[in-house]
Amino acid sequence: MRLGRPGHVLISLLALLFGAVASNGLIVEPGIAASPETTRIKSSEEFVARKGEAIDPKTHPGRQLFLEHCAMCHNGGVPKAPSVIWLEMMAPDAILSAMRGGVMTRQASHLTPPQQDLVAEYLTRTRLSDYHPPAPPKSCAASAAAFTGPAPAKLSWGHDNRRFFPADVGGLTAKDIPQLKLKWAFAFPNAVRARSQPVIGWNTIFVGSHDGTVYAFDLDSGCAKWTFRASAEVRTAIVADPDTKRLYFGDVLGRAYAIDAMTGQLFWRTKVDDHPNATITGSPSLGGGNLFVPVSSLEVTSAADPAYHCCTFRGAVAALDPMTGEIKWKTYVIPDAPTEHGRTTAGALILGPSGAPVWTSPTYDAARHRIYIGTGENYSSPADGNSDAVIALDAATGQRVWQTQFTPNDAWNVGCMMGNENCPTENGPDVDLSASPLLVPLPEGRDIIVIGQKSGMTYGIEPASGKIIWSQRLGHGGTQGGVHFGMSVEGTTVYVPIVDMADTHDGRAYDAALNGSGIHAVDAATGKILWRHRNPNICGKRPNCDPGVSAATTAIPGAVLAGHLDGWFRVYDKDKGKLIWSYDTTQAVQTITGVTTHGGAMSGPGPAVYQGHLVFNSGYGMYYHMPGNVLLVFGK
Template sequence: MKPHFKWLLLAATLVLAGVVIYGWVDLHAAPVCQGDDAIADPQAPIVLSGWGFDPANTRAVPEEAQGLRPQHLSRLGMQWAFRFPWWTNKARSQPALTTDTLYVGSQRGWVYALNRWTGCVRWKSFIGAEVRTAMTLGAPHPGGERLLYFGDFAGNVHALDPATGARRWKVSADAHRLATITGAPTLYAGRLFVPVSSIEVAVPAFPLYPCCTFRGSVHAFDAASGASLWQTFTAEVPEPRGRNALFIRRWGPSGAPIWSAPTIDIARGRLYVGTGENYSQPTNAFSDAVLALDLEDGRILWSRQFTAKDAWNMSCILPGGINCPESAGRDLDFGASPVLVRGADGRDVLVAGQKSGMVYGIDPADGAVRWSRRLGRGGPLGGVHWGLAARDGVVFVPISDYLNPIPGLKAPQPEDPTLPKMPGLYALEAATGELRWATAVRPTCADSAACYPGLSAAVTALSDLVLAATLDGRLQAYDIATGKLRWESATAREFQAVDGRSAQGGAIDAGGAIVAGHQVILNSGYGLFSQAPGNVLLVYGATDRSPSGHDSGNPE
């Protein structure tokens, strides 16, 4: 080997070693709790858990968990910030809370138990894959041992001991190698209901990939042991469907993933999910649909499709996309969980928002559509993207309408591109779909493409306020009765984290703000789709907390 090659090899080795060492040191920089801060009550009351905080996925914070009122907003300030490790460009796992501990996942495969009041680390557990889902905390059976449930990017479902982070069980949700879990597992009556989606939507961009064979599903597990109880698929078994231009085998039907947490209907003994598009042809009747499944055995009780023949994958954005289906669709998933609401007329209604910008009121008994309303122009990133909220018979709908063209690529277009973008927050009567109020979200700079203000993240409803967060990184509080913007705070900036280092906020997407007591908690940073990256978990608090400095999560 020539001398200069030896020096190059040595330099490359030293750089690699430096990167590994820096990453390891950075990962362990977060302060470990000491003394009283390290002590957690294993039976501390659970304040918020899961995606929607209740089986119906309303994202309405229970009255007993609230402390934040409109008069506190002017005194809402930063309590602490937690920095996720180096190379993190998005923060999206929605935490679960007890009165003393916050549980959250991360992009780099770590799950953390943090002191809720100081942000120090009580324990952390390495999972080995990105954790996107919300954390679900609860006991499989009344009086039983609590477990912390979540899914990972590799398609595994985990149950950890919330006191120590030790693994209780781990199972694969699906046999397909490209399966993933984005929606939170829903815990109910000793069972864990897991939505299964897939990254196979992206892989067909490689022309040699045999597209496509993944099928969306709901998989029910015994919550105590992880044993499989049933799995219901949203597409038929794929069959060979000819070959693409490079003579690679094509398969179909496929896709119809489930991106969001199942919604439980206790009275009717069923669950509801929304599905995404097919990845290949032929399309089927369960894509871009809302489905009702029997809780006991997973039978599909009814289905209602809202966009037919929507076959699309990432090959379609490429010039000459070899794996793009003929007559490609528009990628109009139901990415947000349906919300089960009791309307002002005393009847239950299932409200579902679609990326098309449409919102539907559905009869939970048979899937009949009671009303529909267009609130946004829609598109592949919403319309309605991640989550509605509902309280006292009113549904609160965030609209994104985000579409950032990338030169040379062909993003799917809205159903009616002549419509204007309508980013904002909308309040609808659940019973009728009647519009109560609408508040547009305005950009904060002249170049709206550089600071697009759409509401893609899920919203959260309190008694007096609706909490929302924008794609340009603003945390906002709206008056629940009028829609008036009462308060906002910019998060797309640097923060000093509890480890003394700088953390970066950015776009806010996926899981939105959650509220417990006087605390407002959210992730900031979402480095996808040309949005601003970041790596911080933020905890705001009102300055008029209890004398001890802590509130329990209950109103004072």
């Protein structure tokens, strides 16, 4: 097989997409080198994040109980029942609540409470004696608990994917940045990653977390006004609607939520897709009276098992009624359900076309009443025209208006890394469109859509037709390359973050001259490169460190803000790309609860800005990136 180092590739692939996974303790603990050469995706083991001493799932008594009482539904074959890979990512107490009074009460009724404990330990590889359910952080006194101050602006993911905060909202311009001081920090409990983008309004920071807790923190003091617990990790942005004072987000089990921003009370929750592997990673977005929720999946990893019938997931986007959570329409990226295209010699069915997950937060175009989404690769053969594409959908009906495919014949799954026959004949290149399309108004009155791809390419396309107007290569690209989570723009200056792993581990020739790891500024109208700042590699021998920028960037007047995979948060000036500020998020920091913690790699979400404050998460203990669990709040 062409891939010599499966562990790494896996990471990469997922990294880009899903951003996630895990660290089985040994991978994530800084100072302990991972050994990718010997890592195999035998199971979803690699996706489990945990702290404390790991248990051996092969010999743990919970295993037999799970196989007898749970596995028949959670092996990926039953609609709605989350695949075991997702159960393994849940917090132990969330699994126990599902069995004790929650949705699995009946299914777990044959088990005694101690047996239920064993099942939760087995699934999470965490000893319950080592696990401390999240205690609410310091509660606010009445005066701090009030929701005063300007409401959240309709900016960034959920409202405006350009991710620009003007001075009257953010209170920060390039010249203010060097004066920023750390005001307070919070350590997310039981977490090795922090992937939910915060939103700020009413002097409150709203943010989700690894164990599913959503927090409302007082901006000044860091006390908690309320907390809400979702079943599983919240890795989308928290999207605030200032008009209704509601918050929207998704969890990794494929549920969208609406809660009250003032109290944390649940209004509704809706399972948006019944596929056992469905998940919500792209932030929901509001527009034209709808909440648009993108659906992606990790079925790409199921194909690591040669006996798995690959694949049946199809990417989708649904429009929900923001008041009730009712699904008004849902459009699959691949219109028809997969059909059989033969069998592997292992006897597994080849089912396709499949895949084309939607990782992007949909971009709403009010003038044309459309949304634009980006799609990922196909999972199985035959590849079709819906992968690695931008698709324009009518916002009212979900009907397709146009689509533009950027890389044809891209079918790929983890079977390719494992060298098994589930690998589609196309075998990659796995170059999703995972960053939201930017809708940019140009001075002469027309609009342009700017696209970034994992291939290292960026494009300008016409909103009316999807026609490509310009293209520009900014990086090498690859499984772990190119544009990942989000570009930003001030005026017509587009900031494009690039991560180009020096060794992409995808078996393809790597041309170092194309390495673009860092930040690039291009002109939205022409694609002309305005400047490029390739980030020097300061990682040395530090494990799980990379100079690239995978996280979404945020723009403020005169500067771009970017969390890097090497653990540094850096700010560059708009005109020349000069570095104007940097902060090492991996340093030890004393948090408001008294605990000392640190950040790690930054990927996924980008920073939030509000009234002179800069707020972001750091830590990404998955896919061999540096773990961490910190929320950092800076002020002038």
